[in-house]
Amino acid sequence: MDLIADHISHRFGGLDVLDNVSFAVASGEVVAIVGPSGCGKSTLLSILGGLLQPSEGQAQLRGAPPAGSLNPLTFVFQDFALLPWCTVEANVEFPLAHTALDAAARKAVVDDALRRTGLSDFRSAYPKQLSGGMRQRVGIARALAVRPAILLMDEPLSALDSQTRELLMEDFIRLLAAGAMGVVYVTHNLEEAVRLADRIVVLSRRPGRVREIVEIPVTRAERGAIDARGKLLALQNDLWSLIREEAIDAEREVQHA
Numbered sequence: 611m612d613l614i615a616d617h618i619s620h621r622f623g624g625l626d627v628l629d630n631v632s633f634a635v636a637s638g639e640v641v642a643i644v645g646p647s648g649c650g651k652s653t654l655l656s657i658l659g660g661l662l663q664p665s666e667g668q669a670q671l672r673g674a675p676p677a678g679s680l681n682p683l684t685f686v687f688q689d690f691a692l693l694p695w696c697t698v699e700a701n702v703e704f705p706l707a708h709t710a711l712d713a714a715a716r717k718a719v720v721d722d723a724l725r726r727t728g729l730s731d732f733r734s735a736y737p738k739q740l741s742g743g744m745r746q747r748v749g750i751a752r753a754l755a756v757r758p759a760i761l762l763m764d765e766p767l768s769a770l771d772s773q774t775r776e777l778l779m780e781d782f783i784r785l786l787a788a789g790a791m792g793v794v795y796v797t798h799n800l801e802e803a804v805r806l807a808d809r810i811v812v813l814s815r816r817p818g819r820v821r822e823i824v825e826i827p828v829t830r831a832e833r834g835a836i837d838a839r840g841k842l843l844a845l846q847n848d849l850w851s852l853i854r855e856e857a858i859d860a861e862r863e864v865q866h867a
């Protein structure tokens with residue numbers, strides 16, 4: 611199943627936030643969205659996920675959802691958005707509550723999501739007993755439980771320290787290799803973008819327009835190799851040159867607001 615951003619523009623009252631944004635995410639593909647602060651990345655993700663109706667254009671899903679999918683689109687948030695009074699298992703099961711699955715089928719789905727995220731031994735723990743990285747694994751397991759066609763991720767690693775972020779990136783690369791899930795990955799972090807994405811949509815300063823769509827010329831499986839790392843670093847520097855001036859302007863604007 612593919613997700614298409616089709617000429618999306620959005621304004622909040624008198625504030626133009628997005629201007630004619632178009633791109634597509636095919637199944638199995640990771641598309642990162644980068645751009646200066648306040649350029650409309652989270653707004654775009656909300657529109658893609660159907661939480662917000664755009665002023666113009668549309669977000670469309672094309673094709674059949676994966677077998678057993680309970681929801682074609684699902685979100686992973688920066689702050690994990692877990693229910694603190696529920697165990698890991700109950701958090702992962704939460705989105706299944708209003709589905710037609712019986713208890714045994716729900717348990718099978720939860721077990722599978724916990725296994726894929728390395729959480730099987732933590733099923734009875736509460737979020738406050740877990741590190742930030744483990745909490746975000748719960749957020750990812752909960753998203754996987756609905757077997758989405760497309761995962762919408764808003765800065766999923768930015769609340770984590772750099773070592774945990776590195777571990778979760780490795781987990782995430784493994785997880786993606788196993789399936790045909792498409793991903794939209796909003797991030798400020800250009801290193802995450804070049805490590806995880808197949809393509810990077812670079813947005814301009816607000817109102818966010820597509821400045822460039824950059825293809826990553828190395829497969830995810832090859833990105834650990836030393837020469838690939840050099841290529842990715844060069845790409846990361848190119849991306850930074852592309853957005854640096856606008857990032858400075860956006861920063862000044864935030865400070866003077």
Ligand SMILES: Nc1ncnc2c1ncn2[C@@H]1O[C@H](COP(=O)(O)OP(=O)(O)OP(=O)(O)O)[C@@H](O)[C@H]1O
Pocket residue numbers: 622625627646647648649650651652653654816
């Ligand atoms: N519900 C809303 N009502 C009014 N303005 C909003 C609303 N949501 C966001 N905005 C404004 O829209 C602009 C884009 O916000 P958005 O959060 O989408 O940008 P972003 O690129 O994700 O920002 P950041 O990089 O800082 O996370 C900002 O100026 C923000 O203040």
